[in-house]
Amino acid sequence: MNYIYLGLGDLYLPAVAAALHLGRLDAKEVPNLEALLALHHFRDGKKDDGKLYCVGEDQTKNKVYITCAKAQPDVVERAIMSLLTIYSINAREVQVRPCLPENPQVVTLKRLFGKTGLKKQQLRLACRFAQNRFTDLVKISGKDKN
Amino acid sequence: MTKKIIYHCYGGAHSSIVAAAIHLGKFKSDKEIDNEELMKLTLFDRQSKEAHGQIHFFDFDEEGRQVYSVGCRNAGETVKKTLLEVAKIFDKEKDLHFKDTLHCVNIKMRVGGYISRRLGLVKLGRPIVLNGTRQAYPKLVELVAQTKKEVGP
Numbered sequence: 001m002n003y004i005y006l007g008l009g010d011l012y013l014p015a016v017a018a019a020l021h022l023g024r025l026d027a028k029e030v031p032n033l034e035a036l037l038a039l040h041h042f043r044d045g046k047k048d049d050g051k052l053y054c055v056g057e058d059q060t061k062n063k064v065y066i067t068c069a070k071a072q073p074d075v076v077e078r079a080i081m082s083l084l085t086i087y088s089i090n091a092r093e094v095q096v097r098p099c100l101p102e103n104p105q106v107v108t109l110k111r112l113f114g115k116t117g118l119k120k121q122q123l124r125l126a127c128r129f130a131q132n133r134f135t136d137l138v139k140i141s142g143k144d145k146n
Numbered sequence: 147m148t149k150k151i152i153y154h155c156y157g158g159a160h161s162s163i164v165a166a167a168i169h170l171g172k173f174k175s176d177k178e179i180d181n182e183e184l185m186k187l188t189l190f191d192r193q194s195k196e197a198h199g200q201i202h203f204f205d206f207d208e209e210g211r212q213v214y215s216v217g218c219r220n221a222g223e224t225v226k227k228t229l230l231e232v233a234k235i236f237d238k239e240k241d242l243h244f245k246d247t248l249h250c251v252n253i254k255m256r257v258g259g260y261i262s263r264r265l266g267l268v269k270l271g272r273p274i275v276l277n278g279t280r281q282a283y284p285k286l287v288e289l290v291a292q293t294k295k296e297v298g299p
Contacts (some may be wrong), residue, residue: 049227075199075219076199076221076228077199078198080229084234087238094235
Protein backbone atom coordinates (compact mmCIF):
# COMPACT_ATOMS: atom_id res chain seq x y z
CA MET A 1 0.00 0.00 0.00
CA ASN A 2 1.03 3.60 -0.57
CA TYR A 3 0.24 6.43 1.79
CA ILE A 4 0.15 9.97 0.44
CA TYR A 5 0.15 12.83 2.91
CA LEU A 6 -1.26 15.84 1.12
CA GLY A 7 -0.69 19.41 2.27
CA LEU A 8 -2.02 22.77 1.20
CA GLY A 9 0.57 25.15 -0.21
CA ASP A 10 3.55 23.68 1.65
CA LEU A 11 5.07 20.48 2.97
CA TYR A 12 5.20 21.40 6.65
CA LEU A 13 2.22 19.40 7.87
CA PRO A 14 2.68 16.41 5.52
CA ALA A 15 6.34 16.15 6.57
CA VAL A 16 5.35 15.97 10.25
CA ALA A 17 2.52 13.48 9.62
CA ALA A 18 4.82 11.26 7.54
CA ALA A 19 7.52 11.41 10.23
CA LEU A 20 4.92 10.31 12.79
CA HIS A 21 3.80 7.50 10.51
CA LEU A 22 7.37 6.30 10.12
CA GLY A 23 8.09 6.56 13.82
CA ARG A 24 10.63 9.34 13.36
CA LEU A 25 8.73 11.56 15.78
CA ASP A 26 7.31 10.61 19.15
CA ALA A 27 3.51 10.80 19.01
CA LYS A 28 3.26 11.36 22.76
CA GLU A 29 5.28 14.53 22.84
CA VAL A 30 4.89 17.74 20.85
CA PRO A 31 8.18 18.16 18.97
CA ASN A 32 10.34 21.19 19.62
CA LEU A 33 11.68 23.62 17.03
CA GLU A 34 14.92 21.69 16.40
CA ALA A 35 13.14 18.37 15.92
CA LEU A 36 10.81 19.92 13.36
CA LEU A 37 13.53 21.76 11.48
CA ALA A 38 15.55 18.54 11.26
CA LEU A 39 12.73 16.79 9.36
CA HIS A 40 13.26 16.05 5.69
CA HIS A 41 11.12 18.20 3.38
CA PHE A 42 9.92 20.43 6.24
CA ARG A 43 9.72 23.42 3.95
CA ASP A 44 7.67 25.82 1.90
CA GLY A 45 6.23 23.92 -1.05
CA LYS A 46 6.45 26.59 -3.71
CA LYS A 47 8.40 24.35 -6.08
CA ASP A 48 6.92 21.15 -4.70
CA ASP A 49 3.39 21.68 -5.99
CA GLY A 50 2.12 18.31 -7.27
CA LYS A 51 5.46 16.56 -6.73
CA LEU A 52 5.44 13.31 -4.82
CA TYR A 53 8.33 12.63 -2.45
CA CYS A 54 8.88 9.15 -1.10
CA VAL A 55 10.01 9.62 2.50
CA GLY A 56 10.35 6.00 3.47
CA GLU A 57 8.72 2.67 4.19
CA ASP A 58 6.87 1.78 7.38
CA GLN A 59 7.24 -1.49 9.34
CA THR A 60 4.79 -3.27 7.04
CA LYS A 61 6.68 -2.18 3.90
CA ASN A 62 4.06 0.39 2.91
CA LYS A 63 5.54 3.32 1.06
CA VAL A 64 4.98 6.77 2.51
CA TYR A 65 4.84 9.81 0.25
CA ILE A 66 4.29 13.50 0.85
CA THR A 67 3.05 16.13 -1.55
CA CYS A 68 1.26 19.44 -1.59
CA ALA A 69 -1.26 21.26 -3.73
CA LYS A 70 -1.19 25.03 -4.06
CA ALA A 71 -5.00 24.98 -4.12
CA GLN A 72 -8.03 22.68 -4.11
CA PRO A 73 -6.65 19.66 -2.20
CA ASP A 74 -10.12 18.06 -2.23
CA VAL A 75 -10.09 18.07 -6.04
CA VAL A 76 -6.58 16.57 -6.09
CA GLU A 77 -7.68 13.82 -3.68
CA ARG A 78 -10.74 12.96 -5.77
CA ALA A 79 -8.63 12.96 -8.96
CA ILE A 80 -6.13 10.51 -7.44
CA MET A 81 -8.88 8.11 -6.41
CA SER A 82 -10.50 8.51 -9.82
CA LEU A 83 -7.20 7.73 -11.55
CA LEU A 84 -6.98 4.45 -9.64
CA THR A 85 -10.43 3.54 -10.90
CA ILE A 86 -9.55 4.17 -14.55
CA TYR A 87 -6.49 1.95 -14.19
CA SER A 88 -8.55 -0.67 -12.32
CA ILE A 89 -6.17 -0.40 -9.38
CA ASN A 90 -7.64 -1.35 -6.03
CA ALA A 91 -8.47 1.85 -4.12
CA ARG A 92 -6.76 0.32 -1.08
CA GLU A 93 -3.43 0.56 -2.91
CA VAL A 94 -3.30 4.30 -2.30
CA GLN A 95 -4.51 6.08 0.76
CA VAL A 96 -4.60 9.86 0.54
CA ARG A 97 -4.40 11.55 3.90
CA PRO A 98 -5.01 15.31 3.74
CA CYS A 99 -3.04 17.35 6.28
CA LEU A 100 -4.76 20.68 5.97
CA PRO A 101 -4.64 23.83 8.03
CA GLU A 102 -7.75 24.79 9.97
CA ASN A 103 -7.40 28.26 8.58
CA PRO A 104 -5.96 28.46 5.02
CA GLN A 105 -5.02 32.11 5.63
CA VAL A 106 -2.05 30.85 7.69
CA VAL A 107 -0.61 29.42 4.47
CA THR A 108 -0.93 32.84 2.82
CA LEU A 109 0.76 34.49 5.79
CA LYS A 110 3.65 32.00 5.65
CA ARG A 111 4.05 32.64 1.93
CA LEU A 112 4.03 36.37 2.58
CA PHE A 113 6.84 36.02 5.11
CA GLY A 114 8.79 33.97 2.59
CA LYS A 115 8.24 36.47 -0.23
CA THR A 116 9.33 39.41 1.89
CA GLY A 117 12.54 37.65 2.89
CA LEU A 118 11.49 36.96 6.47
CA LYS A 119 12.64 33.35 6.27
CA LYS A 120 13.28 32.94 9.99
CA GLN A 121 9.82 34.21 10.87
CA GLN A 122 8.33 32.00 8.21
CA LEU A 123 9.98 28.91 9.71
CA ARG A 124 8.99 29.88 13.23
CA LEU A 125 5.39 30.31 12.13
CA ALA A 126 5.53 26.95 10.32
CA CYS A 127 6.86 25.26 13.46
CA ARG A 128 4.20 26.81 15.67
CA PHE A 129 1.62 25.85 13.09
CA ALA A 130 2.80 22.21 13.09
CA GLN A 131 2.92 22.15 16.90
CA ASN A 132 -0.64 23.48 17.13
CA ARG A 133 -1.88 20.85 14.71
CA PHE A 134 0.20 18.06 16.24
CA THR A 135 -2.70 16.23 17.95
CA ASP A 136 -4.60 16.15 14.66
CA LEU A 137 -1.53 14.99 12.78
CA VAL A 138 -1.12 12.13 15.25
CA LYS A 139 -4.69 11.09 14.46
CA ILE A 140 -4.17 11.48 10.70
CA SER A 141 -1.04 9.33 10.79
CA GLY A 142 -2.93 6.66 12.75
CA LYS A 143 -0.52 6.84 15.68
CA ASP A 144 -3.27 7.67 18.18
CA LYS A 145 -4.31 3.99 18.10
CA ASN A 146 -0.90 2.72 19.18
CA MET B 147 -0.77 0.07 -23.18
CA THR B 148 -3.89 2.09 -24.13
CA LYS B 149 -3.26 5.80 -24.28
CA LYS B 150 -5.50 7.95 -22.15
CA ILE B 151 -6.25 11.52 -23.17
CA ILE B 152 -7.69 13.66 -20.41
CA TYR B 153 -9.18 17.04 -21.32
CA HIS B 154 -9.40 19.29 -18.31
CA CYS B 155 -10.88 22.70 -17.53
CA TYR B 156 -12.24 24.58 -14.51
CA GLY B 157 -15.59 22.92 -13.87
CA GLY B 158 -15.56 20.00 -16.28
CA ALA B 159 -18.95 21.12 -17.53
CA HIS B 160 -18.26 22.96 -20.78
CA SER B 161 -14.96 23.24 -22.67
CA SER B 162 -13.46 19.87 -21.67
CA ILE B 163 -16.74 18.09 -22.40
CA VAL B 164 -17.01 19.69 -25.83
CA ALA B 165 -13.34 18.93 -26.58
CA ALA B 166 -13.86 15.27 -25.69
CA ALA B 167 -16.97 15.14 -27.88
CA ILE B 168 -15.10 16.76 -30.80
CA HIS B 169 -12.30 14.25 -30.31
CA LEU B 170 -14.79 11.41 -30.62
CA GLY B 171 -16.45 12.92 -33.71
CA LYS B 172 -19.80 13.44 -32.03
CA PHE B 173 -20.65 16.60 -33.98
CA LYS B 174 -21.78 16.93 -37.59
CA SER B 175 -19.56 19.84 -38.59
CA ASP B 176 -16.15 21.07 -37.48
CA LYS B 177 -17.05 24.65 -38.44
CA GLU B 178 -20.11 25.33 -36.31
CA ILE B 179 -22.36 23.73 -33.79
CA ASP B 180 -25.92 24.26 -32.58
CA ASN B 181 -27.41 24.34 -29.10
CA GLU B 182 -29.27 21.10 -29.60
CA GLU B 183 -26.07 19.18 -30.31
CA LEU B 184 -24.44 20.67 -27.23
CA MET B 185 -27.34 19.86 -24.95
CA LYS B 186 -27.30 16.26 -26.16
CA LEU B 187 -23.97 15.84 -24.35
CA THR B 188 -24.79 14.18 -21.04
CA LEU B 189 -22.48 16.28 -18.91
CA PHE B 190 -22.73 19.63 -20.70
CA ASP B 191 -23.63 22.34 -18.15
CA ARG B 192 -24.65 19.63 -15.71
CA GLN B 193 -21.61 19.13 -13.51
CA SER B 194 -21.72 20.03 -9.83
CA LYS B 195 -18.76 21.17 -7.76
CA GLU B 196 -18.82 17.88 -5.82
CA ALA B 197 -17.81 16.14 -9.05
CA HIS B 198 -14.71 18.29 -9.56
CA GLY B 199 -11.70 15.99 -9.69
CA GLN B 200 -13.67 12.98 -10.91
CA ILE B 201 -12.37 11.73 -14.22
CA HIS B 202 -15.15 10.85 -16.66
CA PHE B 203 -14.64 8.28 -19.37
CA PHE B 204 -16.24 9.16 -22.71
CA ASP B 205 -15.27 6.51 -25.23
CA PHE B 206 -12.49 5.04 -27.35
CA ASP B 207 -11.45 7.11 -30.36
CA GLU B 208 -10.64 5.85 -33.87
CA GLU B 209 -7.10 4.89 -32.77
CA GLY B 210 -8.31 2.99 -29.71
CA ARG B 211 -7.23 5.73 -27.29
CA GLN B 212 -9.42 6.39 -24.27
CA VAL B 213 -10.91 9.89 -23.97
CA TYR B 214 -11.70 11.44 -20.60
CA SER B 215 -12.65 14.80 -19.12
CA VAL B 216 -12.19 16.31 -15.68
CA GLY B 217 -12.86 19.58 -13.91
CA CYS B 218 -9.91 20.74 -11.81
CA ARG B 219 -11.04 24.24 -10.71
CA ASN B 220 -7.93 26.46 -10.63
CA ALA B 221 -5.61 23.55 -9.86
CA GLY B 222 -5.29 22.07 -13.35
CA GLU B 223 -1.50 22.05 -13.35
CA THR B 224 -1.37 20.62 -9.80
CA VAL B 225 -3.83 17.84 -10.64
CA LYS B 226 -1.90 17.01 -13.80
CA LYS B 227 1.46 16.85 -12.01
CA THR B 228 0.09 14.84 -9.08
CA LEU B 229 -1.69 12.31 -11.28
CA LEU B 230 1.42 11.80 -13.39
CA GLU B 231 3.42 11.21 -10.21
CA VAL B 232 0.86 8.76 -8.84
CA ALA B 233 0.76 6.96 -12.21
CA LYS B 234 4.55 6.72 -11.98
CA ILE B 235 4.22 4.62 -8.80
CA PHE B 236 2.43 2.01 -10.91
CA ASP B 237 4.66 2.59 -13.95
CA LYS B 238 1.77 3.91 -16.03
CA GLU B 239 2.67 7.56 -16.57
CA LYS B 240 3.65 7.17 -20.23
CA ASP B 241 0.14 6.55 -21.48
CA LEU B 242 -1.42 9.53 -19.69
CA HIS B 243 -1.88 12.72 -21.71
CA PHE B 244 -3.42 15.88 -20.31
CA LYS B 245 -4.79 18.76 -22.33
CA ASP B 246 -5.91 22.01 -20.75
CA THR B 247 -8.93 23.44 -22.58
CA LEU B 248 -9.19 26.54 -20.39
CA HIS B 249 -7.40 28.84 -22.84
CA CYS B 250 -10.20 28.22 -25.37
CA VAL B 251 -12.75 29.53 -22.89
CA ASN B 252 -14.13 33.00 -23.62
CA ILE B 253 -15.76 35.54 -21.35
CA LYS B 254 -19.29 34.41 -22.22
CA MET B 255 -18.47 30.84 -21.19
CA ARG B 256 -16.96 32.08 -17.93
CA VAL B 257 -19.86 34.36 -17.03
CA GLY B 258 -22.57 31.95 -18.24
CA GLY B 259 -20.87 29.01 -16.54
CA TYR B 260 -20.59 30.93 -13.28
CA ILE B 261 -24.26 31.94 -13.34
CA SER B 262 -25.48 28.49 -14.27
CA ARG B 263 -23.14 26.25 -12.25
CA ARG B 264 -22.06 28.34 -9.28
CA LEU B 265 -25.16 30.44 -8.73
CA GLY B 266 -27.52 27.72 -9.91
CA LEU B 267 -29.43 30.14 -12.16
CA VAL B 268 -29.58 27.72 -15.08
CA LYS B 269 -32.25 29.53 -17.10
CA LEU B 270 -30.19 32.70 -17.07
CA GLY B 271 -26.69 31.24 -17.41
CA ARG B 272 -27.22 28.43 -19.90
CA PRO B 273 -28.09 30.57 -22.96
CA ILE B 274 -24.96 32.67 -22.33
CA VAL B 275 -22.71 29.66 -21.96
CA LEU B 276 -24.24 28.02 -25.06
CA ASN B 277 -23.55 31.16 -27.07
CA GLY B 278 -19.99 31.33 -25.77
CA THR B 279 -19.37 27.65 -26.52
CA ARG B 280 -20.58 28.10 -30.11
CA GLN B 281 -18.10 30.95 -30.47
CA ALA B 282 -15.26 28.95 -28.93
CA TYR B 283 -16.00 25.88 -31.05
CA PRO B 284 -13.44 26.50 -33.86
CA LYS B 285 -10.71 27.01 -31.25
CA LEU B 286 -11.63 23.75 -29.54
CA VAL B 287 -11.64 21.92 -32.89
CA GLU B 288 -8.12 23.23 -33.49
CA LEU B 289 -7.00 22.20 -30.00
CA VAL B 290 -8.31 18.67 -30.46
CA ALA B 291 -6.59 18.31 -33.85
CA GLN B 292 -3.32 19.47 -32.28
CA THR B 293 -3.79 17.05 -29.36
CA LYS B 294 -4.36 14.09 -31.66
CA LYS B 295 -1.17 15.00 -33.53
CA GLU B 296 0.84 15.39 -30.29
CA VAL B 297 -0.34 12.15 -28.70
CA GLY B 298 0.09 10.08 -31.83
CA PRO B 299 -1.52 6.73 -32.57
